[in-house]
Amino acid sequence: MLVKLVPEDFVVEELTSWQPAERGSISVYEVTKRKLDTFEVVRILAARSGVALPKVAYVGLKDRQGVTTQLISIEGGRLDGRIPGVRYRYLGRAKEPLGPEHLRGNAFTIVVRDLGEDDVALLADRRARLARHGLVNYFDDQRFGSLVAGQGLPGRDLVRGDHEAVVRALIATPGKRDPVPEKKFKVLVSKAWGDWELICKKWGDRKGNAMVQHLRRRPGDYAGALQRLPAKERAIHVFAYQSLVWNRSVALYLARRLPARALARTRYVGGELSWPDAPADQDLPALVETFPLLDHTVEPADPDVRAAVDAALAEEGLTRERFRIDGVPGCFFKHHERPLRVWPEALEVGRPEPDDRRPGRLKVRLRFQLPPGAYATLVLLRLFGAQARDAERPPRRRRAAGEPAAPAPAPGAPSRSAPSAGPTGDRRRPA
Secondary structure, three states: OEEEHHHHEEEEEEEEEEOEEOOOOOEEEEEEEEEHHHHHHHHHHHHOOOOHHHEEEEOOOOOOOHHHHHHEEEEEOOOOOOOOOEEEEEEEEOOOOOOOHHHHEEEEEEEEEOOOOHHHHHHHHHHHHHHHHEEEEEOHHHHHHHHOOOOOHHHHHHOOOOOOOHHHHHOOOOOOOOOOOOOOOOOOOHHOOOOOOHHHHHHHOOOOHHHHHHHHHHHOOOOHHHHHOOHHHHHHHHHHOOOHHHHHHHHHHHHOOHHHHHHEEEEOOOOOEEEEOOHHHHHHOOOOOOEEEOOOOOOOOOOHHHHHHHHHHHHOOOOOOOOOOOOOOOOOOOOEEEEEOOEEEEEEEOHHHHOOOOOOOOOEEEEEEEOOOHHHHHHHHHOOOOEEEOOOOOOOOOOOOOOOOOOOOOOOOOOOOOOOOOOOEEEEEOO
């Protein structure tokens, strides 16, 4: 299964409840972007409209893959002229900045390519299972950008109180998708770590300048440096770790509640996920409707939820009481009840067609809607049951003649490419 061969293969349209106001100091735009994430677009629009970064607000975060349409508000500024990679349309005025409270969900149009006859033959049964049992509302790899990029999980270090490790991850650890000049600069920062005078001289206008300037003034005050990181970006790392713990807790909960014959497992960047995998004509045991995103005050009433949460935290060397962030004011976990399962709405599965870009293979176009926070890539996993290949990932380099093979992974080490056996016989990592 191949997704995102071209950006137009993955189209996302934000569904919102926002209505224009007769008066207001805030301009609202419908913004369609291509190969840019929301943070990149916000920085571009702030510069183009001549306002400070906090004056630009958005309803939901969208990643850079595909073509996405979303609403963005600008306080005290207007857009004018062409912007590469961005189309925008003025919608009206608002009295307050846009925010997550305006999000109703997202509509997806996705072309899935490089399918075989077997993939298509199983599609009807998998669609029926999804309609009956729903989609477990896991967070997918997109939530864990720093983990995918090989930069660790800063939220985990925040809980452990290792503020220096967090700052290192943010400014001195190259990411897999960083441009080469950025990778080289982060290596330089790592080698010069602690020489903040030198680092400040070479920093220029890169993101994170406020953090390194603070460390020049107060070397060693990494907690203070983190307070100079924009609150929304800091929250992304906090929520990523909270989401990882949620995923692990839910996987353990489902393993407690479901018989082995009705359970499938898949890999993702954060470990392993468990899925209900019963036929569409069979009932599942009763499951809770929501599952807690933790803070240190949560006391789950359901005994299976409580046991699963405690087991997931024990794997992290934590308890519920210790699941908190100290030393960085304004940086904290917030309890929220997340739906355990969601059901895709208005699901349309097109007829299989010859794949015009992969001769001899098939493609299928899907349309569906999901509530806020749910991941379309997991819908693809449940419908096609195969490891998706992101067309933007570089191909594996072939080993030259005489070159020694890479060492085999240690026994028990996780593999993101090999499937594990299971009831469906297809439990590989999703897109």
